[in-house]
Amino acid sequence: MATWKNLDTLASFDKLAELKGRVNIVEAMSGENGAKRVAEYNTPMAAGLNYNYAAKEVDDTVLDALADLAEEQQLVEKYEELYNGAIINTGEGRRVLHHLARRQQGDPVIVDGVDKRKFYVSQQEKAAEFAKKVHAGEITNAAGEKFTTVVQIGIGGSDLGPRALYIALENWAKANDTFKMEAKFISNVDPDDAAAVLNSIDVSRSLFIVVSKSGTTLETLTNEAFVKDALVKAGLDPKNHMLAATSETSPLAQGDDYLESFFMDDFIGGRYSSSSVVGGVVLSLAFGPDVYARILNGAADEDELAKNKDIRKNPDMLDALIGVYERNVQGYPTTAVLPYSQALNRFPAHLQQCDMESNGKSVNRDGEPVNYVTGPIIFGEPGTNGQHSFYQLLHQGTDIVPLQFVGYRKNQLGVDVEIQGTTSQQKLCANVAAQIIAFACGKDDENPNKRFAGGRPSSIIIGDQVTPESLGALLAHFENKIMFQGFLWNVNSFDQEGVQLGKVLATRVLAHDTDGALKAFSDLLDI
Numbered sequence: 001m002a003t004w005k006n007l008d009t010l011a012s013f014d015k016l017a018e019l020k021g022r023v024n025i026v027e028a029m030s031g032e033n034g035a036k037r038v039a040e041y042n043t044p045m046a047a048g049l050n051y052n053y054a055a056k057e058v059d060d061t062v063l064d065a066l067a068d069l070a071e072e073q074q075l076v077e078k079y080e081e082l083y084n085g086a087i088i089n090t091g092e093g094r095r096v097l098h099h100l101a102r103r104q105q106g107d108p109v110i111v112d113g114v115d116k117r118k119f120y121v122s123q124q125e126k127a128a129e130f131a132k133k134v135h136a137g138e139i140t141n142a143a144g145e146k147f148t149t150v151v152q153i154g155i156g157g158s159d160l161g162p163r164a165l166y167i168a169l170e171n172w173a174k175a176n177d178t179f180k181m182e183a184k185f186i187s188n189v190d191p192d193d194a195a196a197v198l199n200s201i202d203v204s205r206s207l208f209i210v211v212s213k214s215g216t217t218l219e220t221l222t223n224e225a226f227v228k229d230a231l232v233k234a235g236l237d238p239k240n241h242m243l244a245a246t247s248e249t250s251p252l253a254q255g256d257d258y259l260e261s262f263f264m265d266d267f268i269g270g271r272y273s274s275s276s277v278v279g280g281v282v283l284s285l286a287f288g289p290d291v292y293a294r295i296l297n298g299a300a301d302e303d304e305l306a307k308n309k310d311i312r313k314n315p316d317m318l319d320a321l322i323g324v325y326e327r328n329v330q331g332y333p334t335t336a337v338l339p340y341s342q343a344l345n346r347f348p349a350h351l352q353q354c355d356m357e358s359n360g361k362s363v364n365r366d367g368e369p370v371n372y373v374t375g376p377i378i379f380g381e382p383g384t385n386g387q388h389s390f391y392q393l394l395h396q397g398t399d400i401v402p403l404q405f406v407g408y409r410k411n412q413l414g415v416d417v418e419i420q421g422t423t424s425q426q427k428l429c430a431n432v433a434a435q436i437i438a439f440a441c442g443k444d445d446e447n448p449n450k451r452f453a454g455g456r457p458s459s460i461i462i463g464d465q466v467t468p469e470s471l472g473a474l475l476a477h478f479e480n481k482i483m484f485q486g487f488l489w490n491v492n493s494f495d496q497e498g499v500q501l502g503k504v505l506a507t508r509v510l511a512h513d514t515d516g517a518l519k520a521f522s523d524l525l526d527i
């Protein structure tokens with residue numbers, strides 16, 4: 001059994017703290033030494049990806065100290081306990097089993113006589129069978145026409161991850177003849193969200209999946225009713241169009257208003273639920289079940305790498321450790337995720353939830369306040385768009401923001417044009433390489449306004465192309481990184497009590513049960 005300890009009680013953390021400011025990246029990344037670091041500070045990931053940390057503020061001494069920290073905090077042992085079914089989510093008294101939805105990583109996990117791996121697989125198979133019947137025209141609308149569109153109604157983890165994955169593979173699927181149905185997403189309770197999606201589709205040829213783990217989320221239940229209303233107004237029976245993806249114990253699971261229902265359970269957190277039917281139904285319908293299985297395989301291969309005790313061979317753990325060094329030793333408050341791929345357009349939004357909802361905590365897993373900073377603020381946009389937006393602050397602002405680049409050698413559609421001697425893909429890749437060095441090494445200038453101090457750390461995950469496997473590996477990499485950071489900080493990364501208060505107050509506003517400033521704001525907003 002691993003021992004759970006606060007970060008600041010560890011001898012290895014004190015030693016690490018002594019290494020503050022040790023590596024000057026301007027020097028480290030200049031000249032031949034820089035080239036050597038690019039070759040050496042590189043760890044293979046699953047699906048042909050590589051995690052390169054040459055431009056991070058580490059050297060062998062810092063890495064050795066990080067290895068000691070990983071060992072003392074028993075990161076791999078804690079991961080093993082997690083996938084073997086221990087109650088890691090102490091706040092809610094739950095297991096954490098999203099890895100199991102991808103592959104059996106350790107011992108069978110039996111809960112109340114149910115083998116959880118078999119349960120997750122049975123639901124994936126149910127989704128696969130359903131999708132195949134829809135694609136084959138065996139399940140149709142009342143008029144016998146094929147469904148052409150699938151709409152996911154969900155918010156938070158029931159929206160962001162699946163939406164990011166759908167967008168990431170839409171063009172790939174079109175280029176590889178596996179595109180089956182267009183997917184759309186309704187998340188916001190803003191009525192314009194649902195109305196705009198409904199206006200853009202043929203509702204009579206659409207399936208709608210109500211996706212809510214809890215089955216109680218206000219936005220999702222409201223949007224479900226909104227869509228049903230539109231179906232009825234179009235003369236359609238909602239039951240022929242509505243599906244549910246929810247946990248077995250949720251109120252949604254009790255209803256018989258659905259053409260079909262697919263289940264997960266309380267052991268898969270919303271922001272980790274792309275590997276469950278929350279992602280599985282929509283992605284199997286959109287791209288076919290084989291593509292979805294390939295995403296899970298890529299993720300499972302990355303999960304395997306996360307078991308390695310050698311930090312230099314465990315990209316997820318290494319990324320987590322470097323992040324903690326940056327946050328707790330170097331003192332940086334923010335991290336930017338910058339994918340140089342339009343396919344990963346919504347991936348930063350998914351990571352914002354996954355990371356900040358997981359590790360935005362001030363108490364440890366036993367509920368005691370911690371005396372150190374925890375999860376950083378995460379934000380991001382795809383490159384090169386971000387370069388023309390917020391990179392000014394990243395290059396010359398007063399805060400140092402560690403950066404996580406992601407880049408691919410090839411685009412997805414295979415369409416490209418050579419303009420002024422280079423392709424667009426070459427221009428994209430040239431930019432990410434240039435940015436790493438610009439941030440790391442900077443540039444001197446007589447004019448202080450044009451001076452770049454450099455010393456701004458970054459890593460890059462490099463792959464060939466955004467494919468189902470490499471996307472799964474990328475998803476799992478960040479999930480596992482966040483998990484390891486939670487272990488390092490000794491926080492519970494798997495609950496989210498911080499989102500409750502606002503929901504309670506909103507309910508009071510709607511019931512006109514307010515006074516003071518809350519009433520004043522309610523009046524200002526005409527509620």
Ligand SMILES: O=P(O)(O)OC[C@H]1O[C@H](O)[C@H](O)[C@@H](O)[C@@H]1O
Pocket residue numbers: 154155156157158211212213214215216217220270271357496499
């Ligand atoms: O899937 P649901 O139960 O509808 O939850 C949707 C989302 O809302 C909650 O408020 C949480 O903040 C998220 O972690 C969750 O993913």
